[in-house]
Amino acid sequence: MNTPLVELTGVTRTYPGGVTALHSVDLVVEYGELSAIVGPSGSGKSTMLHLIGTLDRPSRGTVRIDGHDVASLSDRRVSALRARRIGFVFQQFHLAAGRDALGNVADGLLYTGAGRRERRRRAEAALARVGLADRLTHRPHQLSGGERQRVAIARAVAGDPPLLLADEPTGNLDSVAGLGVLELLRGLNSAGTTVLVITHDHEIAQSLPRRVSLRDGRVARDV
Amino acid sequence: MYEPSRLRLSDLARLGGYGLRSRPLRAVLSALGIAIGIAAMTAVVGISASSRAHLDRELARLGTNLLTVSPGTTMLGEPAALPDESVSMIKRIGPVLSATATGVLAEVHAYRTDRIPAAQSGGLSVLAARLDVRETVGAELDHGAWLNAATDRYPAAVLGATAAERLGDVPAVHIGGRWWTVVGVLRKVPLAPELDSAVLIGWPAATAYLGFDGHPTTVYTRSVESRVEAVRAVLAATANPAAPGEAMVSKPSEALTARRAANATFTALLLGLGAVALLVGGIGVANTMVISVLERRGEIGLRRSLGATRGQVRIQFVAESLLLSLIGGAAGVLLGCLVTGTYATTQRWPTVVPPWVLVGGVGATVVIGAIAGLYPAIRAARLAPTEALAAS
Numbered sequence: 165m166n167t168p169l170v171e172l173t174g175v176t177r178t179y180p181g182g183v184t185a186l187h188s189v190d191l192v193v194e195y196g197e198l199s200a201i202v203g204p205s206g207s208g209k210s211t212m213l214h215l216i217g218t219l220d221r222p223s224r225g226t227v228r229i230d231g232h233d234v235a236s237l238s239d240r241r242v243s244a245l246r247a248r249r250i251g252f253v254f255q256q257f258h259l260a261a262g263r264d265a266l267g268n269v270a271d272g273l274l275y276t277g278a279g280r281r282e283r284r285r286r287a288e289a290a291l292a293r294v295g296l297a298d299r300l301t302h303r304p305h306q307l308s309g310g311e312r313q314r315v316a317i318a319r320a321v322a323g324d325p326p327l328l329l330a331d332e333p334t335g336n337l338d339s340v341a342g343l344g345v346l347e348l349l350r351g352l353n354s355a356g357t358t359v360l361v362i363t364h365d366h367e368i369a370q371s372l373p374r375r376v377s378l379r380d381g382r383v384a385r386d387v
Numbered sequence: 388m389y390e391p392s393r394l395r396l397s398d399l400a401r402l403g404g405y406g407l408r409s410r411p412l413r414a415v416l417s418a419l420g421i422a423i424g425i426a427a428m429t430a431v432v433g434i435s436a437s438s439r440a441h442l443d444r445e446l447a448r449l450g451t452n453l454l455t456v457s458p459g460t461t462m463l464g465e466p467a468a469l470p471d472e473s474v475s476m477i478k479r480i481g482p483v484l485s486a487t488a489t490g491v492l493a494e495v496h497a498y499r500t501d502r503i504p505a506a507q508s509g510g511l512s513v514l515a516a517r518l519d520v521r522e523t524v525g526a527e528l529d530h531g532a533w534l535n536a537a538t539d540r541y542p543a544a545v546l547g548a549t550a551a552e553r554l555g556d557v558p559a560v561h562i563g564g565r566w567w568t569v570v571g572v573l574r575k576v577p578l579a580p581e582l583d584s585a586v587l588i589g590w591p592a593a594t595a596y597l598g599f600d601g602h603p604t605t606v607y608t609r610s611v612e613s614r615v616e617a618v619r620a621v622l623a624a625t626a627n628p629a630a631p632g633e634a635m636v637s638k639p640s641e642a643l644t645a646r647r648a649a650n651a652t653f654t655a656l657l658l659g660l661g662a663v664a665l666l667v668g669g670i671g672v673a674n675t676m677v678i679s680v681l682e683r684r685g686e687i688g689l690r691r692s693l694g695a696t697r698g699q700v701r702i703q704f705v706a707e708s709l710l711l712s713l714i715g716g717a718a719g720v721l722l723g724c725l726v727t728g729t730y731a732t733t734q735r736w737p738t739v740v741p742p743w744v745l746v747g748g749v750g751a752t753v754v755i756g757a758i759a760g761l762y763p764a765i766r767a768a769r770l771a772p773t774e775a776l777a778a779s
Contacts, residue, residue: 258685260686
């Protein structure tokens with residue numbers, strides 16, 4: 165039997181102060197899926213992203229990534245898991261202002277153990293994959309918003325992680341650039357990467373094969 | 388199971404560099420604090436080492452085997468005199484290489500012309516000098532000639548350096564109602580500064596023209612270097628066997644050695660001041676790093692999401708701090724050497740910067756950088772990834 169890529173079982177996350185962001189959530193994401201986690205702000209979707217991305221740990225329940233129970237792993241091992249298995253794309257891009265596109269993407273592979281030349285080679289390939297082969301030496305301020313998000317996506321997939329988590333990837337973009345980014349994510353998915361898009365935008369969610377709707381920390385709908 | 392991979396040293400250095408380059412002005416200013424501290428310490432040590440090297444060279448050139456004997460006072464407090472034979476008696480001490488003397492003509496003064504009132508003697512003394520005085524004390528001629536077997540019988544004078552300054556460039560000086568031809572001028576004599584303000588005339592001429600009593604007032608003697616202390620022990624008794632307590636023995640090179648010691652004390656004090664400057668520089672670096680960590684929470688969160696462990700975040704900030712203070716330290720050492728070189732050159736000293744200063748200066752910055760960076764780095768590493776990402 166195949167282990168799913170992501171498996172949340174009875175996951176609850178209560179923050180210090182007593183706010184419970186997620187209530188006993190179960191979720192399974194298989195390899196090769198392209199899914200949306202959708203909900204209004206405060207529905208718990210950011211908490212869900214942090215838990216799936218192993219950036220946070222649940223208060224109760226288990227999170228399994230690629231078959232590994234995150235709770236049983238030390239912080240060092242969880243970091244190594246992130247380095248090799250998970251790519252992140254953020255709404256704010258998080259690009260280093262002083263470095264060109266190639267440097268930003270190559271830097272993303274720093275914690276995979278690849279040598280400098282190897283990192284730059286893979287970064288170049290990843291930038292070509294997102295359609296920015298001619299923008300290698302551009303710095304973030306010389307790029308449009310859509311291009312910046314493409315650089316961030318290139319950084320996330322340069323190490324070929326099976327799981328790509330995109331947190332409001334189109335939130336800072338106009339609709340044309342946003343569509344371009346979605347198209348790119350679809351392309352990556354069809355090449356084999358499992359893509360989870362966290363969004364509050366139902367229109368975007370509608371365009372994806374699977375939608376997990378969150379409301380008040382519970383899964384309201386999963387189609 | 389996944390094991391985090393190690394960051395290579397070259398990647399770590401590059402990481403530190405990126406951090407500094409993103410805020411160049413701030414990096415330069417906080418490195419400057421370290422640079423000033425290290426430069427101050429390097430220059431202090433360098434200048435004092437150069438000065439010591441100069442004194443050592445001077446001592447080596449002048450020799451430390453010169454002893455002088457002069458009459459002190461009698462038990463009744465009256466000025467004592469050395470016997471006329473003291474020089475020849477001292478010469479008979481085994482390890483003594485040479486012994487010679489000058490004698491003060493107490494009531495006689497030298498004047499620029501015969502029109503100058505007798506009271507305006509200018510603080511210059513007139514000394515009868517044996518011919519071998521110059522060689523024994525190591526005096527060098529500025530110009531002209533030293534007294535010789537002919538001129539020491541006639542009214543001829545050699546001026547000390549200070550005496551020549553005060554009298555001016557004169558062809559003759561007026562001593563005891565007679566003109567004495569100036570045949571030469573001496574340079575400063577470090578081991579016998581009393582000669583600088585003296586007008587030196589021949590021993591026989593002093594006796595013949597000025598009624599010199601022939602009592603030596605300073606006996607100069609050089610001994611075999613290794614036996615100087617032994618000679619010193621018997622010198623007073625040999626010079627004045629009848630009243631050894633009335634003969635004062637001294638070693639002029641000791642004044643130079645004392646200067647060397649005083650120099651070392653002063654250096655320690657200045658070094659302390661430099662250390663304070665360095666400490667302030669270190670606090671500047673710590674401050675920069677704390678602010679940097681606060682500002683770069685987003686970057687910290689991103690790196691954690693990219694798979695950086697806490698340790699890797701920590702070491703990144705330590706590396707940045709180390710690099711910052713190393714740049715400051717290297718600039719400081721360079722600046723300190725430059726200051727030392729410039730100062731030593733204007734003083735005509737040899738430029739000496741001891742190697743331990745270079746090693747110590749850079750070593751100190753490494754320690755400071757590590758300490759200054761550690762606390763901010765620990766804070767950066769403790770930051771929860773979700774919190775760091777939320778901050779931006």
